[in-house]
Amino acid sequence: MKPFQKAAIIGTGFIGGSLALDLRKYGLAKEIVGVSRHTKSLERAKKICAIDSGSLDLNIANGADLLIFSAPVNVIIDLAPRLTKIVSKNCIVTDVGSTKESIVKSLERLFPKYIGSHPLAGSEKRGVQYAHKDLFKNSLCILTPTRKSDKRALKLVERIWKKSGAKTILLTPQLHDEILAVISHLPHIAAFSLIASVPDNFLKFASGGLKDTTRIAGSDSELWAQIFLSNRKNLLENIAILQNNISLIKSAIKNNDIQRLSEILEKAKNKRGRIR
Amino acid sequence: MKPFQKAAIIGTGFIGGSLALDLRKYGLAKEIVGVSRHTKSLERAKKICAIDSGSLDLNIANGADLLIFSAPVNVIIDLAPRLTKIVSKNCIVTDVGSTKESIVKSLERLFPKYIGSHPLAGSEKRGVQYAHKDLFKNSLCILTPTRKSDKRALKLVERIWKKSGAKTILLTPQLHDEILAVISHLPHIAAFSLIASVPDNFLKFASGGLKDTTRIAGSDSELWAQIFLSNRKNLLENIAILQNNISLIKSAIKNNDIQRLSEILEKAKNKRGRIR
The missing domain is CATH 1.10.3660.10 (6-phosphogluconate dehydrogenase C-terminal like domain)
Known part of the structure; x- marks a missing residue:
C-alpha cells in the first residue's frame, strides 16, 4: 500500500492520537497534521510524535489526501462542511464516530470518497495523554459503506484499519x-x-x-x-x-x-x- | 496468636479453599480438615494442600476448635444444627455467607462462640480449582457481631482475617x-x-x-x-x-x-x- 502524502486528523484525542501513532508506525502516511480545540492537546500529540504539526485552524488540512474525523458525532457534522473547501474531492475521508446513520448521511453528501468507520476500542478515558500505539490491535472496526460509496476509498480505509491490527467488518449504518x-x-x-x-x-x-x-x-x-x-x-x-x-x-x-x-x-x- | 489445633472448613470451594490455604500459610491452624458434597472438590483441596484430610461426612469436624462455614447461606443454615452435636461449645465458629441477617440469627443461637464474617473477595468463579493464597489480601472483610457475641471469639475471628491480609470492619447484620x-x-x-x-x-x-x-x-x-x-x-x-x-x-x-x-x-x- 502506497502511503498517503498527508493525513489530517481532526481531533487529536485518545482515538485520534492513537490512530495517528499507528499511521506513523505502519508507514501509512508521510506527513501527519492534527487539529484540536485545545493547544495543550496538540502539544501533547506532537510530543509523543503522533503528529508532525498541529493547529487550532482547520486550514492546516490543506492538501491532505487522507482526512480522519475523530471527534463527537455532532462536532464532526458541524465541522465537515468547512473541510470541503480545504481538501480536494479526491481526498479519502473517514471518521470514528460512535453512531453512523446521521454522520454517514451528512458526510457522504460532502465528500465523494467518504467511508464511515467505528473502531470498537473506546475507553472511559479521554485525551491524547492516554493515546498509545496498537490500541486497535485485535479489536473490531466496523465500516459502514453505502451503495453510493467509492469502492477504492473503501479498500483504502479498510487497509488502514487492518494495518493497525483491527479486524474489519462491513455493516449498513442502520x-x-x-x-x-x-x-x-x-x-x-x-x-x-x-x-x-x-x-x-x-x-x-x-x-x-x-x-x-x-x-x-x-x-x-x-x-x-x-x-x-x-x-x-x-x-x-x-x-x-x-x-x-x-x-x-x-x-x-x-x-x-x-x-x-x-x-x-x-x-x-x-x-x-x-x-x- | 496461638494456632488453632484443628480447623474444619465446611465447603472447600473457591472461598473456603482460599481461606484454608491462608490458615496454613500464616500458621493459624495445626490441622485443617474439609467437608464437601463432592469427592472431587476434596481431592483437589488436598492436592493443593489446602486441607490435610477431607470427607463427605460432617463428623470429620469432630474435635475442631475452629469451624468455618463456606457454603451458600441456605445450605449453612440447613447444616448448622447437625454441627452442634459434632463440635464443642467452645469451638470458635464463623461463616462467609453473602447475607448476614438470617444466618446470624440462626447460628448465634446454635454456637456460643459464633461471629458472622463476609469477605468481599467473591468472584464469578466457583470451585477450589480457582482457590489461591492471599485471595483476601487488601480486601475488605465485614464482621457482624451482635450484642450477644462472645468478645474473645470476635477478637480471634478478626485476627484470622487480618492475618490473611484483609481489612476488617464491624457492622450489624442489618x-x-x-x-x-x-x-x-x-x-x-x-x-x-x-x-x-x-x-x-x-x-x-x-x-x-x-x-x-x-x-x-x-x-x-x-x-x-x-x-x-x-x-x-x-x-x-x-x-x-x-x-x-x-x-x-x-x-x-x-x-x-x-x-x-x-x-x-x-x-x-x-x-x-x-x-x-
Missing part, C-alpha cells in the same frame, strides 16, 4: 446503530444508572463487582449524552427491553420464586458465557 | 445486608438483566464495555438466586431505585433534553470517580 445501541450504549445506560443508585456513604464498600459493572460510568458525560441522543430511537427500544428484564427478575424475587429466578439467571449466565 | 444489597446484589441484577437484553447474534460484537458490565453475570445462577432471596426486602427497594434512575435517563433521551441528560450523567460520573 444495522451498525442497532447493534451499538445494544452492545455499547445500553451498557452505558446501565452503568450510569447503577452508580447513581449507590448512596455516597456506601461507596467505600465497593468491591470488584460494582467496580467492573460501573467502570464505563466514568466516561465523559457530554460525549455520552450526545451519543445517546444520536441513537435515540434504537436506544429507547433497548432501554425498554432492559427495563422488562429487570422487572422479570424483580417479580421472581417478589414472589419468592426460586425456580423461575434460577431459570432466568441460568439463561443469562449461559449467554454471558458465549462472549469470547 | 446494615451489612443493606449495604450489600446496593454494592453487590444490585450490580448482579443489572448485569444479569443487561446480558439478557442482548440478542444472540449481537454477542460477537461485544467489546470492553459490555464485557466488564456483564462479567458478574457469569456467576453461579443457583447461588445468586439464593442470595437475592435471602436479601429480598433490601434488594426490592434498591431495584426500585435502579428502575427509577433508568427511567430518569430514558425520559431525558425521549425529550431530547441534552442539558438534563448531561447533568444526570455528569453526577453519575463524579460518583464513580469517588470509588478508589
Whole structure:
C-alpha cells in the first residue's frame, strides 16, 4: 500500500492520537497534521510524535489526501462542511464516530470518497495523554459503506484499519446503530444508572463487582449524552427491553420464586458465557 | 496468636479453599480438615494442600476448635444444627455467607462462640480449582457481631482475617445486608438483566464495555438466586431505585433534553470517580 502524502486528523484525542501513532508506525502516511480545540492537546500529540504539526485552524488540512474525523458525532457534522473547501474531492475521508446513520448521511453528501468507520476500542478515558500505539490491535472496526460509496476509498480505509491490527467488518449504518445501541450504549445506560443508585456513604464498600459493572460510568458525560441522543430511537427500544428484564427478575424475587429466578439467571449466565 | 489445633472448613470451594490455604500459610491452624458434597472438590483441596484430610461426612469436624462455614447461606443454615452435636461449645465458629441477617440469627443461637464474617473477595468463579493464597489480601472483610457475641471469639475471628491480609470492619447484620444489597446484589441484577437484553447474534460484537458490565453475570445462577432471596426486602427497594434512575435517563433521551441528560450523567460520573 502506497502511503498517503498527508493525513489530517481532526481531533487529536485518545482515538485520534492513537490512530495517528499507528499511521506513523505502519508507514501509512508521510506527513501527519492534527487539529484540536485545545493547544495543550496538540502539544501533547506532537510530543509523543503522533503528529508532525498541529493547529487550532482547520486550514492546516490543506492538501491532505487522507482526512480522519475523530471527534463527537455532532462536532464532526458541524465541522465537515468547512473541510470541503480545504481538501480536494479526491481526498479519502473517514471518521470514528460512535453512531453512523446521521454522520454517514451528512458526510457522504460532502465528500465523494467518504467511508464511515467505528473502531470498537473506546475507553472511559479521554485525551491524547492516554493515546498509545496498537490500541486497535485485535479489536473490531466496523465500516459502514453505502451503495453510493467509492469502492477504492473503501479498500483504502479498510487497509488502514487492518494495518493497525483491527479486524474489519462491513455493516449498513442502520444495522451498525442497532447493534451499538445494544452492545455499547445500553451498557452505558446501565452503568450510569447503577452508580447513581449507590448512596455516597456506601461507596467505600465497593468491591470488584460494582467496580467492573460501573467502570464505563466514568466516561465523559457530554460525549455520552450526545451519543445517546444520536441513537435515540434504537436506544429507547433497548432501554425498554432492559427495563422488562429487570422487572422479570424483580417479580421472581417478589414472589419468592426460586425456580423461575434460577431459570432466568441460568439463561443469562449461559449467554454471558458465549462472549469470547 | 496461638494456632488453632484443628480447623474444619465446611465447603472447600473457591472461598473456603482460599481461606484454608491462608490458615496454613500464616500458621493459624495445626490441622485443617474439609467437608464437601463432592469427592472431587476434596481431592483437589488436598492436592493443593489446602486441607490435610477431607470427607463427605460432617463428623470429620469432630474435635475442631475452629469451624468455618463456606457454603451458600441456605445450605449453612440447613447444616448448622447437625454441627452442634459434632463440635464443642467452645469451638470458635464463623461463616462467609453473602447475607448476614438470617444466618446470624440462626447460628448465634446454635454456637456460643459464633461471629458472622463476609469477605468481599467473591468472584464469578466457583470451585477450589480457582482457590489461591492471599485471595483476601487488601480486601475488605465485614464482621457482624451482635450484642450477644462472645468478645474473645470476635477478637480471634478478626485476627484470622487480618492475618490473611484483609481489612476488617464491624457492622450489624442489618446494615451489612443493606449495604450489600446496593454494592453487590444490585450490580448482579443489572448485569444479569443487561446480558439478557442482548440478542444472540449481537454477542460477537461485544467489546470492553459490555464485557466488564456483564462479567458478574457469569456467576453461579443457583447461588445468586439464593442470595437475592435471602436479601429480598433490601434488594426490592434498591431495584426500585435502579428502575427509577433508568427511567430518569430514558425520559431525558425521549425529550431530547441534552442539558438534563448531561447533568444526570455528569453526577453519575463524579460518583464513580469517588470509588478508589
